[in-house]
Amino acid sequence: MNLDAGLCVFEGRDARRVEADKGDELQQAQHLLERLARISSPFVIMLDEFEVIQTPALVNFTRQMIENMPAGSVLVIASRSTPDIGLGRLRARGQLLDINPRALRFSFDETARFLQDNCQLALHDKEIATLYRCTEGWITAIYLASLSLQDRQDKAAFVASFSGSNLELAEYLTEDILLRQPEACRQFLLDSSVLSQLNVSLCAAVTGFSESDSADMLQGLERNNLFLVPLDSGHEWFRYHNLFASYLKGSLERRFPGRTQELHHRAAVWYLRQNRSVPAINHLLEGGAPGEAAEQIDLIITELTDAGRSHLLLRWVDRLPTDVLECYPRLCLAYAWSLALHRRYQQALGWVGRIEKWRREDGELFVREAQTIRCLVLVLTDRIEEGYQLCSQHIERMPEEEMFQYGSVANALAISMVATGRYDKAKRLLSRILLRNTQRNSNVMRTIAFGIEAVIDLLQGRLGTAIARLEVTMERNCEQSAGGFFGGKPSLDIISSLMLYELDELKEVKRRLSDAIPYAKESSPPDSLISCHILLARIAYLDGDRNGYERHLADLEQIGLQAGSSRIVCSAWLERTRTAILENRLDSAQVMLGSVEATGDWEEPDILFYANDVDVPSIARARLSIAKGEYTTTIDALNLAIKANRQKNLFRRLLKLRLLLALALDGLGDESQAFEEITEALRLASHEGFVRSFLDEGDALGALLQRWARVGRQACAGLGIEAHFLDRLLQRFADRSDQTAVTEKDQTDQQEVLTGRERQVIRFLAEGLSNKAIAEKMFLSVFTVKSHLRNINSKLGARGRTEAIAIARAQGLLK
Known part of the structure; x- marks a missing residue:
């Protein structure tokens, strides 16, 4: 060792020479200790690859060296494993700085800087995040991935597929990690790689090692930092680093083809003995045993459906062959329900068709439930009239005791009645639902029924009644659930947000929908999905969050495409068109309107979906025509629409149509008639508080309203208009002008x-x-x-x- 420069590096592999000639080297070591004690100036000694040192004499020498280090000097030890040199004592004396593997992992920001600045890789944040999650901040893997990315055109695809099978990473893991381990350890690593979580007993059952040997193996792997991550404070459960596990699984399959299935089966048997069906089923499916998996799923099907774990059920059953699945009727029905709830409508109808053809002794029960699913899917896919007819017939055949099915059909029927304007029939049916569920104390069905009644109130302009009905329902349910989550809450949150949005209570809307949007994305009906995304997009836009606005609409469109729903897709483009018109990007709006019309085949005169009450292609056309100065034909179309909707008592839509008509008349120069329409609109809106119906039409309506107020403010009481509502509306338009500063560059020259x-x-x-x-x-x-x-x-x-x-x-x- 040379201490003259103040720094000495001693590699652990040099210890092998010490072991070869112990006499001379140990004498030199004693001489070194004496020299260390005499040095007065600070210095640093670094011992690298310390894990290779196994000789007790050398370990003892290191302990002595630490004890004899002069004040101010530093000993740096780099080791893959934890050295046995009395670290606990040093830590207690405050003489130890312990940098463990977790501390060496890169953070997301460090990973991004390394890839973008050091490696000069043009990656998006999403791709960096994927690589970071995959590598868990392990710098070696990040570096090896960066080498592979340098010459690749499709970097996103490489990042998405990066795993332990990557050539450079696999070579590193093989040469630097696996081959250094004893044969028994290598076999333990390979066999236990099929486990997503490991403990002593499970490893023993799967690998064939005894529990004592398995405990020693896990302790050794953790001590040597071999990519073993503890999952609890007691260090009883562990997992392998994701990339390391991926590499081990690939190596296992290459070296021992077919062994993976046997190991998975052993793991499944162990989990079943522990009464843990979920991981057992996962292993059975991974192990290529679909028959056994189906049997276990069928045993817990009621537990899964009661707990609402339809996503897990889908993930499992999607992997079962059809001939295996058809042996389990209850499972087939649960699968069809889950497909319908997750918007895989055509597949759901396919299974319904299979079940309806069954000729079994108990087939009638299954066929009846399958027809219940068909009723639901017809309504969810906007086949409203067809759904109404089938639901009307099916509900009459429904036995009293089948509460869930009765409630499902009744609610589907009520939705179809509302959509087709059969409001009185819907109310009578909802009363039957409420009476029936009161007798059986079913909160979920009662909650859904109240939600549908509130929707009818909103469509007919009774905003205050709708809000009061929902708030009372939510308070009652919160009390019964001790203030926590209750069945139907996300649906009520979305419906109530429609009402609160009209009142301009945007913060509360955002709060409720932020909680509800996971449900909306996962399994909500189309109207809840559309309402949730459109309202969040509008709020993001009003907050100046353009990225959030575009993200919500893109998510909505993507879900619509996946579900095969033209209405969901169209709703996203209706909102984009509305925004483009507000920003005076009329050429863009015209092109977007083409997308609206291409997917707007769902708009029919006799059918109204509550999420699209005031957002349909015909209203988008009228709005764009007014902005382009095409007043005459627009006025004619709006007058016809007003007449039709007045007869149907659709006052919320009537309000929107009158506002657009006022803008068209004003554009034509007929201020008197425009003021009359504004008067009617205010009369409709002021007593219920429809604020956003005005604000969402932008500055042009704000200017017209201000002109009306100059001549009409004093006459509000005689006209049946709440004066304070007018004042609030004018103030909100003034605030809007100050806050929104709508992108003027979009209003002038697109170039x-x-x-x-x-x-x-x-x-x-x-x-x-x-x-x-x-x-x-x-x-x-x-x-x-x-x-x-x-x-x-x-x-x-x-x-x-x-x-x-x-x-x-x-x-x-x-x-």
Whole structure:
């Protein structure tokens, strides 16, 4: 060792030479201790790869060296395993700085800086987050991934598929980790890799090691920091690092083909003995035993459905072969229910059709429940009249004791009645539901019934009654559930948010919907899904959060595409169109209206969905026509719509139509008639508090309302208008003008929005060039071209290259 420079590095593998010639080297070691004691100036000694030191004499020498270190000097030990040098005593004396593997992991920010700054990789935050989750901040894996990413075109696909089978990472794990372990340890690692969680007893059952040997193995792996992560404070349960587990599983399959299935079966047997069905079923499916898995699922099907674990049920049953599944009728029905609840409607109807064809001794019960599912799916897929007819017939055949099925059919029937304007029939049916559920104390069905009644109140303009009904229902349910979660709460939160939004209580709406949106995304009916996303998108837009606005609408559109629902998709484009009109991006709005009309086949004169009460393609057309100055034909269409909706008592929609008519009449120069429509609208709205119906039409309506107020404010009492409502409305329009500062660059010249590079990209796009061809012409990477295209779509309000080209052509950007 050379201490003259103040730093000495001693590698553990040098200890092998000490073991070879112990006499001379140990004498030198004693001499070194004496030298250390005489040194007066501070110094640092670093012992690297200390884990290879096994000789007790050398370990003892290290302890002595620590005791003889002069004040101010430092001993640095780098080791894969925890050295046996009295760390507890040093820690108690405050002489130890222990940097464990967890402390060495990169944070997300450190990972991002390393990849973007050090490695010069152009990755999106989402891709970095995926890589970070996969590697768990392990710098070696991050570095090896960065090497593989350097020359790859599709970096996102590589990141998504990165695992322990990556060539560079597998080589590192093989050479630096696995081959260094004894054969018994290697076999233990490979066999236990099939387990997502490990403890001593489970490892013994799966690997064939005794419990004593399994305990020693786990203790050794943890001590040597071999990617074993404790899951509890008592260090009884562990898991392997995700990448390490992935690598071990691949190695196991390559070295011992077919052994994986046997190991999974052993794990399943152990879990079943512990009465833990969920992990047992997971292992049976992984182990290629679908028959045994189906048997176990069928045993706990009631427990799963009662607990609402339909997502887990779907994940399992999706993996079962049809011939196996058909041997378990209850499971088939539960599967069909889960498919329907998760918007996989066509698959649900497929299973309903199978069940309806059964000819079994107990087949009638299964067929009746299958028809209940059919009723539900018809209504959820907007086949309203067909659903109404089937529900009406089916509910008459429903036995009194089948409460759940009766409630499901009754609520589907009530929804179809509301959608077709049969309000009196719906109310009578809801009264029957409430009476029936009061006798059986079923809160969920009662909650749903109250929610539907509140929707009828809203559609007919009784906003105050709707809110009061819902608040009383929620208070009662909260009391009965000790203030916690109760069945039907997310649905009530969404319906009540529609009412509160009209009152302009945006903070409360955001709070309720933030809690409800996971439910909405997972399994809510279409109207709840649409309402939740549209309201959150509008609030984000009003808060200036454009990314949040676009995210909510994109999520809604994606769910609609997955569910095959044109109404859900159309609802997202209706909101985009409305926003474009407000921002005076009329060419963009015209192109978006094409998307609306392409998916707007669900709008029918005799059917009204409450989520789209005031947001349908015909209203979007009227709004755009007014903004473009096409007043005459719009006035005629609005007058016809007003007459039809007045007859149906649809006062909320009637309010919206009158406001649009007032704008059209004012645009035509007929201020007198415009003021009359404003008067009628205020008369409808002021006593119930419909604020947002006015505010959502933007500054043009605000200006018209201010002009009306100059001549009509004094006459409010005689006109049946609440004066304080008018004052509040005018103040909110004034606040809106101060707060929203709507992007003026969008209102003037679209060419100023796109950068020079983006205009060049859109021109090449219009010529039919591919991303790769554009990249070559502009001397850019394909990744950069894709980034430009995303920006172009966002700025133009387009959802793809075809629409972007159409909008750019309309704006004159392609000249």
